[in-house]
Amino acid sequence: MKEEDSKVESSHQLILYIEKDDQTYGPVQTGSYMVKNYLDDFFAKKARLQTIRLEELKAGKISPLAYYKDLVEIGEGDLACRVGISRRKLRFQMTPKGFSRTSVALLERYATVFGIPVAQLFQVILCEEEGLAIHNEQTALPSVIISRISVRDRQASELRT
Amino acid sequence: MIAFTHKMAAHCESGAVTAQLNHAGLAISEPMVFGISGGLFFGYFKLPTLDFPTFVLRNQPGKIRTAVQKRLGVQISCQKNRTPDKAMAALDSLLDQGIPVAVQVDFFYMQYLPAYARAHFNAHFVNVIGKDGADYLISDVYYPKIARLDERTLKIARSVKGPFAPAGFQFHVTGVKPDVDMQSAIKAGIKQTCFYMLRVPLPFMGIRGIRYFGDKVTSWPKLCRNTDHLSHEIMMIHVILEDRGTGGGGFRYLYASFLKEAGTLLGNKSLEALAKEMMANGDEWRQISLFVARIGKERDLGPVRLQELKCMIHQRAHVEKDIFERLSETAKKL
Numbered sequence: 001m002k003e004e005d006s007k008v009e010s011s012h013q014l015i016l017y018i019e020k021d022d023q024t025y026g027p028v029q030t031g032s033y034m035v036k037n038y039l040d041d042f043f044a045k046k047a048r049l050q051t052i053r054l055e056e057l058k059a060g061k062i063s064p065l066a067y068y069k070d071l072v073e074i075g076e077g078d079l080a081c082r083v084g085i086s087r088r089k090l091r092f093q094m095t096p097k098g099f100s101r102t103s104v105a106l107l108e109r110y111a112t113v114f115g116i117p118v119a120q121l122f123q124v125i126l127c128e129e130e131g132l133a134i135h136n137e138q139t140a141l142p143s144v145i146i147s148r149i150s151v152r153d154r155q156a157s158e159l160r161t
Numbered sequence: 162m163i164a165f166t167h168k169m170a171a172h173c174e175s176g177a178v179t180a181q182l183n184h185a186g187l188a189i190s191e192p193m194v195f196g197i198s199g200g201l202f203f204g205y206f207k208l209p210t211l212d213f214p215t216f217v218l219r220n221q222p223g224k225i226r227t228a229v230q231k232r233l234g235v236q237i238s239c240q241k242n243r244t245p246d247k248a249m250a251a252l253d254s255l256l257d258q259g260i261p262v263a264v265q266v267d268f269f270y271m272q273y274l275p276a277y278a279r280a281h282f283n284a285h286f287v288n289v290i291g292k293d294g295a296d297y298l299i300s301d302v303y304y305p306k307i308a309r310l311d312e313r314t315l316k317i318a319r320s321v322k323g324p325f326a327p328a329g330f331q332f333h334v335t336g337v338k339p340d341v342d343m344q345s346a347i348k349a350g351i352k353q354t355c356f357y358m359l360r361v362p363l364p365f366m367g368i369r370g371i372r373y374f375g376d377k378v379t380s381w382p383k384l385c386r387n388t389d390h391l392s393h394e395i396m397m398i399h400v401i402l403e404d405r406g407t408g409g410g411g412f413r414y415l416y417a418s419f420l421k422e423a424g425t426l427l428g429n430k431s432l433e434a435l436a437k438e439m440m441a442n443g444d445e446w447r448q449i450s451l452f453v454a455r456i457g458k459e460r461d462l463g464p465v466r467l468q469e470l471k472c473m474i475h476q477r478a479h480v481e482k483d484i485f486e487r488l489s490e491t492a493k494k495l
Contacts, residue, residue: 001443012278017414017418019440027171027191029305032403034396034399034403077210078324084322
């Protein structure tokens with residue numbers, strides 16, 4: 001790839017190895033082509049999947065574990081391994097009945113894998129308006145967090161609480 | 162903060178190892194580290210831990226470090242730590258001595274990177290180069306500047322379970338040889354790559370693995386729940402080839418740079434010519450990346466388009482077989 005073909009304007013930076021004008025090969029820092037051109041499509045697909053899973057959650061067809069598993073895009077086997085249980089047990093806990101029998105300690109392990117506070121396994125927070133931000137603050141008790149909802153000032157780009 | 166030169170690199174393990182070697186006084190490039198360690202590979206896998214098949218483009222995580230250690234005579238001190246607290250204590254002990262430490266982490270927890278780019282992958286490598294209050298200072302080759310990660314998050318990232326679990330693994334370079342036999346190291350690295358691409362007797366690895374991938378991709382619609390899902394998995398081909406730390410073209414550009422540098426170093430015109438072919442091969446892999454991104458976005462994912470994709474991939478297998486066979490012959494004469 002020639003250096004002039006590698007230039008992509010994107011906030012997501014990476015290194016490509018290219019052929020320079022002097023015919024040597026070397027690294028160039030540039031933007032991600034995928035992020036620049038297709039990130040909106042990725043988010044749109046994710047939003048549609050989230051809508052489908054949320055409807056299934058509300059209808060009592062799946063548990064929050066199944067909901068977050070698909071949002072985080074982690075495989076069943078990988079998730080079971082990370083929380084230290086069998087796949088069979090995981091599949092049971094992805095049902096509402098199984099979820100209701102899951103211990104808090106195990107739910108904390110799931111929450112760590114999903115990258116969310118354990119409280120979010122019992123609550124889905126949806127932002128109805130644009131420009132809202134949720135900031136979670138850890139406390140000394142690992143399973144308890146403080147959530148602050150703020151409005152971003154679009155004009156000044158400041159965070160106003 | 163330790164005086165450590167941070168810069169972005171194509172790939173996490175080769176980038177982290179190169180940074181460690183440079184810090185220890187060995188002037189070596191990332192392509193050379195990657196090539197000497199026989200980093201280039203291909204494998205198509207359907208694993209129990211994954212819900213969908215995937216393909217890999219480099220050798221097993223950890224092999225870049227061990228190959229460099231062996232072929233360059235570099236002394237590397239490695240530690241695995243039984244508990245998360247012991248792992249953090251071992252890290253702090255070295256940082257207190259002014260030693261930058263490469264640690265293995267789960268990529269998902271690198272919170273300085275955007276959430277859409279992060280997935281659970283336990284074999285990411287970063288250099289920890291200091292501590293500032295409750296935060297660790299991280300030199301991650303995927304991030305343009307020095308990052309910060311709080312202690313709790315780093316501890317979690319180092320102690321997760323799952324495939325290639327980090328188990329608190331860390332390493333740092335303790336010594337480099339002043340006179341390294343680069344010719345032998347280059348030869349060994351090329352021979353290893355050629356073996357894995359040409360002679361591994363498994364249908365899903367090497368050149369055969371590339372063809373296998375081409376065959377399998379036409380049956381991906383059966384594995385998907387709907388068009389959105391198929392579109393996502395097809396577009397992931399682009400992400401794996403270009404965005405997940407390959408240097409572009411599925412590591413082929415990085416490998417071409419290695420061949421070019423090796424050819425110049427050894428005065429070998431054959432290696433330089435093969436470098437040019439490998440760079441062109443990387444361009445064709447990039448054409449596949451652009452193709453899958455387009456058909457995925459347009460939802461143009463019918464049998465005709467997937468058959469076209471299969472043919473493009475098979476053509477890569479055909480070209481790479483020829484390149485690696487001639488590279489293997491060239492390596493024998495080094």
